[in-house]
Amino acid sequence: MSTPYDLSVVRSTNSPIYVTHDNTQLLRQLLTGFNSKRCMFIVDEQVAALHPWLSELLQAVFSDVVYAVVPSGETSKTVQEWTRLVDIALTNTLRRGTPVIAAGGGVTGDLAGFVASSVLRGLPLIHIPTTLLAMVDSSIGGKTGINHATGKNLIGAFYQPALVYADTRFLDTLPRKEWNCGLGEVLKYACIQDPSVFALLENTTLRENHQDMVYLVERCMKIKADMVMQDELENGVRAYLNFGHTFAHALEAHTRYRRFAHGEAVYVGLAAALWFASRLGAPVDPDRILGFRAAFNLQTRDLIPAIPSLVAAMYSDKKIRTGNLRLVLLNDWGEPVVQDVEDTRMVEQAWNFALENVHS
């Protein structure tokens, strides 16, 4: 055959995203809309203990709930745990169209998302994110995945949820460290898209005000959703979401993922990236985020001697394909830009600024 035959497949998925506070009536309605007698419910063990109403609600909507509890923590993102959940799904003979409901943080969502994507070539996935981080970040964008001995999130699929239901009621029970994990990403959105978010965060009674919390979560989810959507048209926009992350990944890898939560590492990375951007002339003052130093309460100065190792770790980040270090920086607040960086000395200085100044 002289000319090839082109098979073009276009798949569009639509994920309605609801943000609300304590609206079980709405959740019940949404779940009923799936028109299924059965569901699979994959829930983080802590969420199951703290929020028994969720399981009760599912039992009221579905006549058959296939229940799977996932141990909290990153160690659940394994091939073994994925296999266990797939076994549960298939031995309970889930059918095409049976919804998989994932309630928990990023770990539960990433794991359950990969399960939903790979059972019967895809079951409808419903995210009920219960942490700030999962609401504003991991439940949006369709990234699912588990870890491998050689690195994090190396096994997984792109798979869009059929529904995201974010209820800020879950945040009332969120420990401070978990809150900070989300705060790192929220600050990132303030930097790359909407600096007005800073003012909201600076309000010390934010967490007690349901309306403001719903607004904050909604704003961040929209920013991420818009960037994910736009990326399908304009390749690369999604990269902006990595602002601060090349630094953060290096810090996490260097400290073997034990010392800093992801959001904490992101906070350090934001300081470094902002310093870098301002040094290149952008009118962004890194002090703007240092005000959150007390909330994060991190010790970082002892890492200053490790800066050369941290820089080396940035080069082995999986997002680097060309050998050059490519960073997301800012031209101004809300104006991200991707730039190749050749001056390693300045990268070291950025680390120095961040490790020195985010220290509490």
Added chain:
Amino acid sequence: MSTPYDLSVVRSTNSPIYVTHDNTQLLRQLLTGFNSKRCMFIVDEQVAALHPWLSELLQAVFSDVVYAVVPSGETSKTVQEWTRLVDIALTNTLRRGTPVIAAGGGVTGDLAGFVASSVLRGLPLIHIPTTLLAMVDSSIGGKTGINHATGKNLIGAFYQPALVYADTRFLDTLPRKEWNCGLGEVLKYACIQDPSVFALLENTTLRENHQDMVYLVERCMKIKADMVMQDELENGVRAYLNFGHTFAHALEAHTRYRRFAHGEAVYVGLAAALWFASRLGAPVDPDRILGFRAAFNLQTRDLIPAIPSLVAAMYSDKKIRTGNLRLVLLNDWGEPVVQDVEDTRMVEQAWNFALENVHS
């Protein structure tokens, strides 16, 4: 939030499909186009032994070939084998953009496809189908998958290949039983889309004529590709590809996947479905496919007493969601139609016709 925010993601994938005979120059060119120093080569053990030129060609194009041989046969479609291949991929630090080249039949393609879809959330997948069945069926449409204790292909993803290179040279070494596996699906295409294919197949020297073989494979690949594409717009067209398959799946399940190859079971299913369609008044004579009886050389009459079990097995097929038996039938040659069937008696008669008459 009163109204939900809709995240719409549109992903389009384009899979060029090449059909040719013994055109290593073209294959080399296509592979060079991936602009990668490295590739992962997942190859069926028999193909590796019979076609050493393929591995040599890859070594000429890529400076680093990560090589994985897959044992022939359905038993390779397991979580264990998938895990083994994912481990090989990740311990050899494949990067985004590194192509995964799958050479073999449906087993290799389905397994390697799921590996490619799930490593780093998707690596470019190149199918080099080496059996008639893989060329005309499994390499087209993006279905990947492995088996589970509870059933076949229950774990997997929809994942479109970046390239399909079908070289009829591989068919020269194809055993007769393997040829028949493909022939079942080819006859299906003749029924549901293009009865002129019957004449090609009736030519006893077909397999010696490279031009006719390329034409035949190309015709069938186009029929499947068109139906897959159309299905994205008009939900359900893809179901036509199941013509004869509800019967075939029941026959395979009843005989525990040991006695009949898939294509052989499809052949029996075609006879049953054609009888059913003609009994409902369609001007299609099931004799048209009985002429291939000698080629298939099947023994089926001993199964006539098992007809009630075969009918029961049709109801437990995973494609039945409503409880009704839904069959793909024909209004005429090339005019498939999906119909709910209530008359179990006629289903039994269809089985009786097929088991009685395809017997060699």
